[in-house]
Structure formats: C-alpha cells, structure tokens
Amino acid sequence: MKKLVSLVLLSLVAFSVNAERSGEEVYTKSCTFCHAAGVAGAPKIGDSAAWEARLAGGLDAAIATIKTGKGAMPAKGMCNDCSDAEYTNAINYMKK
Numbered sequence: 877m878k879k880l881v882s883l884v885l886l887s888l889v890a891f892s893v894n895a896e897r898s899g900e901e902v903y904t905k906s907c908t909f910c911h912a913a914g915v916a917g918a919p920k921i922g923d924s925a926a927w928e929a930r931l932a933g934g935l936d937a938a939i940a941t942i943k944t945g946k947g948a949m950p951a952k953g954m955c956n957d958c959s960d961a962e963y964t965n966a967i968n969y970m971k972k
C-alpha cells in the first residue's frame with residue numbers, strides 16, 4: 877500500500893511540475909513590470925490595437941521575438957522557463 881501511495885504522490889508532483897501555466901500566471905510572474913505600464917514601448921495589457929500591430933506577422937513570429945528579445949525586452953521576456961504554449965497564453969491574456 878505504501879508503494880502505491882508513493883507512486884500516486886510522485887505522479888501528482890510530476891504532473892504539477894509539468895502543468896502548463898495560464899496566461900494570467902505567466903503575466904503576473906514575468907510580464908507585469910513592463911506590460912502594465914508600457915515600459916519602453918511594451919504594449920500594455922488590454923491595448924488591443926497595440927497588440928494587433930505586434931501580432932500582424934503572426935503568433936509564431938511574436939513568440940520568436942519573445943525568445944530573442946526586442947528593444948528593452950530581454951530574451952525570453954523574463955520567463956526563461958516558459959514553453960511556446962505559455963507564451964501564447966500570456967499574449968492572449970494581455971491582448972484582451
């Protein structure tokens with residue numbers, strides 16, 4: 877029985893470590909400082925016109941820009957452990 881409980885607990889820990897974060901979680905952790913106030917030209921959260929311009933080249937291009945950095949935004953946009961899906965979640969959260 878102890879082995880079964882241990883296996884279940886380990887599975888839950890592994891799942892929580894690999895669980896995809898929501899856009900709000902990524903935004904709060906990594907994006908708030910610049911995107912809340914529009915620091916150095918960062919498109920503000922909720923400014924759909926600014927986000928539309930940034931996304932004109934497509935979501936894949938925007939994610940590539942996040943990964944390499946742009947202007948004052950460092951590579952990976954302060955989220956060094958984000959997946960492409962998590963970057964997408966953050967963009968979708970901020971552009972609303």
